[in-house]
Amino acid sequence: MVSETKLTLAKLAELAGVSTSTASRALKDNPLIKKETRSKIQALAKQHNFSINTAASRLRTQKTHVIAVILNLVDNTEQSTTDPFLLKLVGELNQALNASGYELLLSNSFMASDDWANYFIRSQRADGILVIGQGKSTDKIDLAAQSAVPLVVWGDAKTNAPYPIVGGNNFEGGYRATEHLLSQGARRILFLGDSEHAEMSERYKGYRQAHVDSGTDVDPGCNCAIDITSAAAYAYINERIKQSGLDFDGIVCVSDMVALGALKALKERYVGIPGDVGIVGYDDISIAELMHPSLTTIRQNTQQAAKLMVIELLNQLENRPTHNQVVETSLIVRRSTRHE
Amino acid sequence: MVSETKLTLAKLAELAGVSTSTASRALKDNPLIKKETRSKIQALAKQHNFSINTAASRLRTQKTHVIAVILNLVDNTEQSTTDPFLLKLVGELNQALNASGYELLLSNSFMASDDWANYFIRSQRADGILVIGQGKSTDKIDLAAQSAVPLVVWGDAKTNAPYPIVGGNNFEGGYRATEHLLSQGARRILFLGDSEHAEMSERYKGYRQAHVDSGTDVDPGCNCAIDITSAAAYAYINERIKQSGLDFDGIVCVSDMVALGALKALKERYVGIPGDVGIVGYDDISIAELMHPSLTTIRQNTQQAAKLMVIELLNQLENRPTHNQVVETSLIVRRSTRHE
DNA sequence: GAGTAAATTGCAATCGTTTGCGAAATTTAT
DNA sequence: ATAAATTTCGCAAACGATTGCAATTTACTC
Numbered sequence: 001m002v003s004e005t006k007l008t009l010a011k012l013a014e015l016a017g018v019s020t021s022t023a024s025r026a027l028k029d030n031p032l033i034k035k036e037t038r039s040k041i042q043a044l045a046k047q048h049n050f051s052i053n054t055a056a057s058r059l060r061t062q063k064t065h066v067i068a069v070i071l072n073l074v075d076n077t078e079q080s081t082t083d084p085f086l087l088k089l090v091g092e093l094n095q096a097l098n099a100s101g102y103e104l105l106l107s108n109s110f111m112a113s114d115d116w117a118n119y120f121i122r123s124q125r126a127d128g129i130l131v132i133g134q135g136k137s138t139d140k141i142d143l144a145a146q147s148a149v150p151l152v153v154w155g156d157a158k159t160n161a162p163y164p165i166v167g168g169n170n171f172e173g174g175y176r177a178t179e180h181l182l183s184q185g186a187r188r189i190l191f192l193g194d195s196e197h198a199e200m201s202e203r204y205k206g207y208r209q210a211h212v213d214s215g216t217d218v219d220p221g222c223n224c225a226i227d228i229t230s231a232a233a234y235a236y237i238n239e240r241i242k243q244s245g246l247d248f249d250g251i252v253c254v255s256d257m258v259a260l261g262a263l264k265a266l267k268e269r270y271v272g273i274p275g276d277v278g279i280v281g282y283d284d285i286s287i288a289e290l291m292h293p294s295l296t297t298i299r300q301n302t303q304q305a306a307k308l309m310v311i312e313l314l315n316q317l318e319n320r321p322t323h324n325q326v327v328e329t330s331l332i333v334r335r336s337t338r339h340e
Numbered sequence: 341m342v343s344e345t346k347l348t349l350a351k352l353a354e355l356a357g358v359s360t361s362t363a364s365r366a367l368k369d370n371p372l373i374k375k376e377t378r379s380k381i382q383a384l385a386k387q388h389n390f391s392i393n394t395a396a397s398r399l400r401t402q403k404t405h406v407i408a409v410i411l412n413l414v415d416n417t418e419q420s421t422t423d424p425f426l427l428k429l430v431g432e433l434n435q436a437l438n439a440s441g442y443e444l445l446l447s448n449s450f451m452a453s454d455d456w457a458n459y460f461i462r463s464q465r466a467d468g469i470l471v472i473g474q475g476k477s478t479d480k481i482d483l484a485a486q487s488a489v490p491l492v493v494w495g496d497a498k499t500n501a502p503y504p505i506v507g508g509n510n511f512e513g514g515y516r517a518t519e520h521l522l523s524q525g526a527r528r529i530l531f532l533g534d535s536e537h538a539e540m541s542e543r544y545k546g547y548r549q550a551h552v553d554s555g556t557d558v559d560p561g562c563n564c565a566i567d568i569t570s571a572a573a574y575a576y577i578n579e580r581i582k583q584s585g586l587d588f589d590g591i592v593c594v595s596d597m598v599a600l601g602a603l604k605a606l607k608e609r610y611v612g613i614p615g616d617v618g619i620v621g622y623d624d625i626s627i628a629e630l631m632h633p634s635l636t637t638i639r640q641n642t643q644q645a646a647k648l649m650v651i652e653l654l655n656q657l658e659n660r661p662t663h664n665q666v667v668e669t670s671l672i673v674r675r676s677t678r679h680e
Numbered sequence: 681g682a683g684t685a686a687a688t689t690g691c692a693a694t695c696g697t698t699t700g701c702g703a704a705a706t707t708t709a710t
Numbered sequence: 711a712t713a714a715a716t717t718t719c720g721c722a723a724a725c726g727a728t729t730g731c732a733a734t735t736t737a738c739t740c
Contacts, residue, residue: 007462008697009696009697010696018719019719020696020697020698020720021697021699021722022718024698024699025699032718033718034719037719049455051459051462054463054697055395056395056399056696056725057697057698058725059393059395059399059695059698059726060697060699061698061725062725064395069446084427087430090446091427094447094448103447105406106430106445107438107444108431108435118389119391122390122391122393123393124394124395124396125443257626260627260630263630264630264634286597287600287627291632292603292631294604358689360727361691361692362688364728364729365689365729372687373688373689392727393725393726396695396725396726396727397727399694399696399697399725399726400694400727400728
């Protein structure tokens with residue numbers, strides 16, 4: 001149990017009375033080695049708490065079994081690292097990666113290097129990259145993709161790109177949210193978000209289509225571009241009401257955090273919810289159902305999302321064809337819209 | 341710009357017309373090398389998108405510049421990976437580590453191996469370990485510590501352990517929360533959490549002390565052991581009221597998520613907040629101020645926490661003495677307790 | 681211009697594992 | 711018993727960067 005000196009494969013082999021080659025093969029259960037020899041060495045390894053030096057192994061095999069996960073946020077003013085949805089996705093990715101024998105190296109886009117291919121792949125820090133968020137600009141992503149780096153992005157799956165994108169059905173999500181509000185009687189519905197984002201713009205399209213399908217006019221003045229944070233939403237709603245009064249009766253929000261900010265502003269002004277204004281969020285973070293009123297929202301299956309992203313990444317690592325993937329998206333109706 | 345063949349340090353050196361040794365030294369700005377040579381090689385490296393192979397480098401230097409961060413959660417029923425506070429801490433740790441030139445390898449405690457020293461350190465996956473959460477049992481932590489692994493734990497800093505612990509002032513947090521409720525007139529205050537946790541038990545001690553100091557009796561029936569999730573809190577409050585009616589007028593919660601669960605249960609039963617029951621949370625997650633009523637809570641400075649954890653870890657890596665550290669803990673008064 | 685000190689650079693070993701290929705041991709066939 | 715075919719194992723060359731030490735070049739002194 002005492003670790004006298006660093007235990008290497010060579011020493012382990014010596015203990016077992018075999019060569020390092022057999023020891024190496026035995027540890028990976030290579031059938032080239034006699035069964036008894038294998039189990040003997042494996043037992044010895046366990047007994048001595050041996051574990052292979054990954055640095056050496058990676059150098060030799062040119063594989064790291066590490067995947068870099070990058071939170072691709074433009075800067076602090078935007079949807080931030082504190083958004084529970086993004087972090088939940090990270091957690092799910094960790095699970096999914098572990099299940100496939102990979103580890104997760106976490107990074108955000110404020111790192112030193114903007115050249116992901118170089119920094120992560122050429123340097124053998126990781127075998128592939130998972131990017132969370134297309135952001136407003138896909139420059140860095142495109143740059144990395146040019147280097148033929150194994151890469152999967154969480155974003156809008158309708159976007160055509162040289163890399164696979166996994167995402168929710170944003171058009172449908174926007175449509176369902178809007179349709180639901182319209183069916184509850186709303187007539188002037190704000191779209192609170194930022195339609196410059198690929199994902200968000202798809203949702204906005206769904207928002208418009210829902211209006212068209214129900215024969216309701218779309219007022220461009222209802223498309224409100226804000227940072228994707230609760231603070232920005234809070235400020236915007238306050239300001240809008242101050243300027244033009246309560247000129248709306250529904251809000252489609254681009255994330256639950258945004259919805260919470262809006263909700264707070266409305267409640268402080270004693271606007272009835274859903275009586276005066278109905279609100280729909282997006283993501284179904286855990287807090288959504290704890291709100292008062294509980295928040296109607298669009299749920300995206302993050303666990304499925306993580307699994308799909310990992311699958312597509314493995315496809316690339318093993319030279320199989322890849323495809324964009326759409327994850328389940330469903331409307332969860334709660335009190336913030338349900339008139340009773 | 342086209343990458344014909346894998347660019348190694350040797351090839352780069354050849355391009356520059358020097359040996360690999362000089363190239364290596366030049367890239368790390370070693371003053372042993374003439375200034376012009378240095379900048380020439382650095383320029384060449386930039387131009388060719390060169391980046392050092394970390395696998396080789398780690399093997400040679402025996403340093404990885406990677407730190408493993410372990411979310412130490414007993415299982416799914418407990419405070420889970422979705423708790424915004426924990427995830428926020430992860431984000432802050434990432435920032436702090438990057439600032440010191442380290443990268444963050446994310447893991448949770450559901451991984452294959454329970455032997456962290458082996459899995460992360462001996463295998464050269466990482467140079468050190470940051471553990472988030474003491475949990476109910478410190479078995480795995482102690483095991484790792486026995487192997488003299490560089491290790492820092494987020495937990496209760498009052499605990500005496502063979503490894504440095506960074507944590508909030510839990511006693512004071514519990515005290516301040518309770519004292520505040522008492523000052524608002526509460527007389528029967530629930531402690532909603534799990535006093536088997538080291539951190540939580542300190543808070544409970546503070547809770548008791550506040551009672552003593554104000555001359556109020558402590559009813560053991562007010563110490564409510566639940567899983568640290570909003571769902572458990574919700575269920576508990578519901579059940580308690582069903583069983584014994586509203587036999588309390590204040591709640592000290594062990595996390596904001598727990599507080600949100602309790603809040604929801606109370607609101608559904610039309611219990612006035614803070615009129616009938618005042619609630620104090622813990623952590624000050626971003627949603628706390630968006631709640632209605634906004635949530636009074638104990639803030640722990642996560643950014644400072646992350647920095648301290650990294651400092652203590654570096655101390656170990658560089659053989660300096662280490663100490664337990666306490667991060668700022670303050671009471672944020674909001675509407676869930678403030679009578680007006 | 682010789683001699684010494686200082687500034688630069690290169691040689692070659694090393695980190696620990698993996699793996700193609702050949703050698704030895706064992707089994708099967710003749 | 712011997713040859714042939716299998717099994718089972720070990721040799722030795724990578725993988726790419728780092729670094730103590732020695733070698734070379736340059737600068738300086740008298």
